[in-house]
Amino acid sequence: MTDRSGFDAFVRARGPALARTAYLLTGDHHLAEDLVQAALVQAAKHWERIETSPEAYVRRTMYHQNISWWRRRKLSETPLESYDAPVPAADPTVRLTLEQALRRLTPRQRTVLVLRYFEDLTEVQTAAELGISSGAVKSMSRDALRRLRALAPELADLVGADA
Amino acid sequence: MNDLRSQMHRVGDAVDPLPVDDDLWQRGVAARRRGQVLVVAAVLAIVVSVAGTATLVGGDDREARTASGEVVEGGAIPRSIVDPGDLDPEGDLAVGRASAAFISQSSEPVVITAVDGVPHELDLAGWVTNSQDPDEVRVNQSLALSPDGARLAWQGADDEDGRATVGVLDLVTGDTSTYRPLPPIAGLRLREMSWSSDSSWLAWICDDSPEVWVGRLRPGPEPDSQAQQLFGNIQDVAVDANGTLVFSRASGGFERIYGTGDVVPLASKRELGGVGFGIGRFSPDGRQIALRSSLSPASYTYDIDAEELLEHPFPAGTFEDGFVVPQGWLDDRLQLLLVQESSNPDVAELVVTTPAVDATSTWRRSVGVVEVGPAATLSLAVDLVPDLDGTSSQELTYDFPPPPERDISWIIGLGVAAAIAVLLALRWLWRRLTGM
Secondary structure (H helix, E strand, C coil): CCHHHHHHHHHHHHHHHHHHHHHHHHCCHHHHHHHHHHHHHHHHHCHHHHCCCHHHHHHHHHHHHHHCHHHHCCCCCCCCCCCCCCCCCCCHHHCCCHHHHHHCCCHHHHHHHHHHHHCCCCHHHHHHHHCCCHHHHHHHHHHHHHHHHHHCHHHHHHHCCCC | CHHHHHHHHHHHHCCCCCCCCCCHHHHHHHHHHHHHHHHHHHHHHHHHHHHHHHHHHHCCHHHHHCCCCCCCCCCCCECEECCCCCCCEECCCCCCCEEEEEECCCCCEEEEECCCCCEEEECCCCCCCCCCCCCCCCCCCCEEECCCCCEEEEEECCCCCCECEEEEEECCCCCEEEECCCCCCECCEEEEEEECCCCCCEEEEEEECCEEEEEEEECCCCCEEEEEEEECCEEEEEECCCCCEEEEECCCCEEEECCCCCEEEEECCCCCCCCCCEEEEECCCCCEEEEEEEEECEEEEEECCCCEEEEEECCCCCCCCEEEEEEEECCCCCEEEEEEECCCCCEEEEEEECCCCCCCCCEEEEEEEEEHHHHCCCEECHHHCCCCCCCCCCCCCECCCCCCCCCCHHHHHHHHHHHHHHHHHHHHHHHHHHCC
């Protein structure tokens, strides 16, 4: 199998899974597409070195690019005026879904939650993937859940009252 | 938490497959090639920077100072002579023919090379600048450049007997010769030296209060010298091409010393109009002596054959008065004078003139300007001044461009480029090692 055909086969096989992670990381279809493609370009660039385990490389690239400053700069951020203000639950038209609540977290908080609860990584594994300490992962995870509860009290059952 | 986990999987599973561009592979390959090119460029930038810096640091500073490439075939006297400030003393004394020599404000011997107008501070053996040194009370006062610009004379280190010596440097070859023309008296210090018009003889004068010694030296493979003890206040001395010495007394009048040691009067103060003059420079034919004069409205020359004092008043509209120090003769008719006007004490002007006013006389000012510091001890290679007979297209003096400042902007640019290249290389290395 040539490099090119191996790369194409990898994209075909793992593209949907990468897309799911990218969507949860970004909360936006266009940004997710952008994130996946940027990570795949990096994979193609370094294919000779990573072809034995390309998925780990691509996922790590997505995590880092999602929280890196030059990538965040390109994103269309959610306005911050009511960033931390809870939305009244009585108004059903603005009732937040989990997707919308995730979108209001910081990229770093969202990434930590995706790694912990979607990728099912432990705190130690998450810390290793992001290049930060386990304590930082624990702290960011706690802050992210607290913010989710503040943003959408109706999701308290999902995120746990004691988290 | 299990609910959050299942809800996130539910959200993820609901995502439609994302479109993937077909050219991702080509973009990745292109990015890889760009990275390789970048690394090569970074390495090249570093190599060039290091090599360039090494070349500049190890290069001859003299080359940098003559980077303008401005040279005059055969050499010329600079139109402007100023104190060069602090220079690095040069141990390689073969700097080439010089156009001017003087003692700098920092009491160091300086010559200006004839072809490029660059000042050089020479590391002359036995040159003393620090009179505060308790073991050395001498400060060099005498530095004389020959009219042909090829030799430089100064008082060298005393020999083992404490006897003063005279050093003569061949500026072309860098060879130094040491002579002992002074009497075997410890502590004698040369006050002044001057060369004959043909650069063969050197006249010197030194004080051994209350006596004064004057003498002559013909340096070379068969040196000749003579010293004469005199009494009284002897001002100046000069020697002609035949080795005949003439000195002046402060009380007025000139006297001549023959090779036999006989001292005979040449001109009395009365014959000189009652004015005290100093001896300047002999004309090449030895028939006239350009004189030093204190503040006066003219320059003066003594005609030995005619036993006559010649006067050339400063033309109207030039100097009102001035101190005159002869620098030499261009030929038997034209003399090069250094004139310092009383109203302009900061600079002196070089003037080419004839001894007297007649139908063919000449008086040209602004031939050159000399800062007052160098002017005090200046000696010029007058042979470098072209004749005024119309056969030379060269100006009397040459306006050498100032030494260029070393252009370091490109070094800074290269340094910045190298720093960026190093950072990029480190970033590339980091990403390669960490897989990011």
